[in-house]
Amino acid sequence: MGDEPLPHAHEPNDELDTLLLRAADGDRDAFAGVYDALAQPVTGLACRILRDSGQAQEVTQDVMIEVWRTADRFRPDLGSAKAWVLTLAHRRAVDRVRSVQASKDREVRAGMLSPDRDFDQVAETVEGLDERRRVHRCLAALARLQRVPLVLAYYQGMTCAEVARSLSTPEGTVKSRMRKGLDQLRACLEAGS
């Protein structure tokens, strides 16, 4: 195993990748560039998961400090700087929602909030940006069976077991629907690009 490129290695030399690599070498101006490019998406994602802008901003602050501290771990050959930072952000937001809201609460909420309705509300608020519209169009195009587990896990921070319980579906089935959902989402997003 070794150094052959991954099948989906992204375009090298993305401007943001370069900034993050420079930040890893201690360049604070470069880090400020990373912050400016990603603070809004990080906050948006955290806000979507935590549903509280104050908490989302705290997550943003934590994530950004973590980015600065651990920038050395970023490996451009494995994915973009944006993917790396948003992965950290999702992890933090999910950890936070899990520690703040007891599992039961989230499941009850998930049961009351139909994921579809929840999703539709988001879709309605989507403005302008083509990329966002494309993502929401592709989410909407997924079959409900695939979409719901994906939305519950990604946007509500539920584990497979929690998703399985709240949908009364076996965990293995939930995992394979997540897989299928992401595959279809990828196909849709790539077709539309």
Added chain:
Amino acid sequence: MTSPADPHLDAAAYVLHALPPAEEAAFENHLAGCEACRGDVAGFRRTVTLLASAETAPVPEQLRASVMAQVSRTPQDRARRTSPPRGRFLGRYGLRLALAASVVAAAALGAVAVRQHSEAEDARARAVQAQEQARTAGEAFADVLTAPDATVHTEELTDGTSAAVVVSRQQARAVFTARDLPALPGDKVYELWYAAEAGGLRPAGLLDSTGDRASRVLEGPLGDAVAVGITVEPAGGSDQPTTEPLGIIPIGA
């Protein structure tokens, strides 16, 4: 806690951060050795990044100032860049390899305990505490695992279970881990040994075999050890092995 299900199916759940800690660690072990899943993870991650990018929210200007102020007094972790380049996946995944699982299992147990008494404030405090404990316990592992010179040695034990030793000569320490060791009766215990070239065996600590993965930092200095052994001994351990080793794992000179 680990499911018998095919680990190849976990890549999507992993990228969604939907695996519980023990399963996540198990999947990362699997990932270190599975090219197909690494490809899946990279692909799913790109898709999920597009999902994430579809969200955006305004950020108050003072947050930027506050982050930049904090950055100016926060030192950066330099562990990787100063290390000599090693296998790429050792760098990325190997660090959390095998042994992370035991630490993570501790965290998971903490989380379960927390859930059972779930007064919100109380729960939060306990969760933080459990994380803190797991983190401290993990530091000794992490030190060895993240050592620039860390090497991994795996071997099958006589009962078919697989064991691994991670060695850092610089730190003069090693970590042992084995998966699914059979549970022993209460009057018996697993004991680890350092073996020197000349054949001498030095006790290197007892292994708590409860749980699906048993791991520990070996006791005593690594010294001139060329192998690590494991035997079953009477409770409390022995000064010299009293049974045939279940396995001897060569760890190089």
